[in-house]
Amino acid sequence: MTDSMAADQGVQASSKAGPALADERAEQSSAGAVLTSPRLPLLLAQYAVFPVALIAGWQACAQIGLVRRSVLPAPTDVALVWFDLITGATDAAARYSGTWLDHAAASIWRVFAGFGWGVALGIFAGLLIGLSRIMERVLDPTIQVLRNIPVTAWVPLSLVFFGIGNAPAVFLIGLGAFFPAAVNTTHGVRQINVTLTKAARMMGADERELLFRVILPGALPSVMTGVRLSMGIAWVLVVVAEILAVRSGLGYLLNDAYLFYRNDVVIAAMLSIGILGFISDRIVVLVRDYLLEWNRLETFSGQN
């Protein structure tokens, strides 16, 4: 890890050296970034245009009475209820007033607990399968069959085994997070350039050094793709689990408000899940970009 940290600093330092020393590729990319990156106001406008239009359209639909407001509350209604959900200041959310933090914390805890064990076990299984043809024969067929069972189909059994509470939720989320991590780790190990493993062996690397210095860093781009998918699935499954198996969390809030016909609370809960899921994804992306700074040099990273 210290290696890659030192390397990160190295590349940052080198990018300051400027185009005089850079080879053509580096020159092109740094010059391109300067020329094509829009100025800040334009940048913000590009980010804002679609969500603002969406909310404005939604508000208009509610204002002109296209849909009854109790069925589709206006964004302003949702905002007021959301504010009360979080602060408990106005009682706009009535029986749900001020409960947001508890529900959000419960969901976040379940997501990260399930994600944690699912991803850890997934990466471990993926490494075993990727490294050993024997382990592939032992483990892979089972994993491939189980992977095709939707995780929601595990709900009845997990309720029977774990009862109502955190356990079935964390189990389901972990199960969902396991498969993308395992499959992508296997792929990551398998796609490592054989010249690199040959070179390491030629220089005298033993099995452990080969694993930690070549296989793991080489598989990391693919592993992180799996981890990101796992995080996405974790937020899907936390809602499923909380609707069916627990009496707290944003999924529970959403379902309970639905039963009490509070669509404003339902939408506030939906958006909360969306935003927390988005933040979780950003965290994974930040970690990935930090660990894989080198990988962006070799891959297409978009135009303008």
Add this chain to the structure above:
Amino acid sequence: MARISLSHLGKTFASRHGNVTALADINLEIADQEFITIVGASGCGKSTLLNLLAGFDTPTSGQLTVDGAPVNGPGPDRGVVFQQTALFPWLSVEENIAFGLKLRANRRKGSSEKIVERLLARTGLAAFRSRRPAELSGGMRQRAAIASVLAINPSTLLMDEPFGALDALTRSIMQDFLLEVWEEERKTVLLVTHDIDVAIYLADRTVVMTAHPGRVREIIAVHLPRPRRYEMRSEERFIALRDHVTGIVREEAIKGAIEIAA
């Protein structure tokens, strides 16, 4: 005494279409610090031969010894420079050169910093030490790869078309670079190429191979003075050698093509 000795060496691969003999009855003695090039048409088994020496593959017949001991897997006494540069994309140039020295097998080879500094200077990569391989040109990448192999100080260098992926100008500059390094470090070098000019220009002896199966057709001593200079390529002695080798390689390639057609 020979450093590397190949006697009646053979390699047969099992394939879906039956057994394919890639190498048959290869006999070659390589002296210490000798520069040997192996040239031949594609499919003559020259890369297979290098893989056997490197220890990535095992012979199916005959004997192969390095310093009197049979080759038993890859090891840091035989440094391999691959055609596809073997640099770790997540490490900087400097870290790539230090890679081998950080392995337990090479911990005793001296101060890693000193060796890396010397090789960075020697390969002209000091200013690019913090760059990742993707930020380097092809020639720089191959110099970095050679430096990373020289770092572990192997007594033998095995090179498989090391400049094959480079443009003609860079390739000829890299050859002179390789010769300079070889003059300084005095290693036994075995270089595989399909380029006859390269094979003669670099070598003490050029091994011309025939295809299907790969055999040694002729071993040609290159009596051109050292150090070699680029201009020697237009001298009569050089041209005569090149015509001679070209004749053999062409003859063998055509023979091979007819055999395949028949």
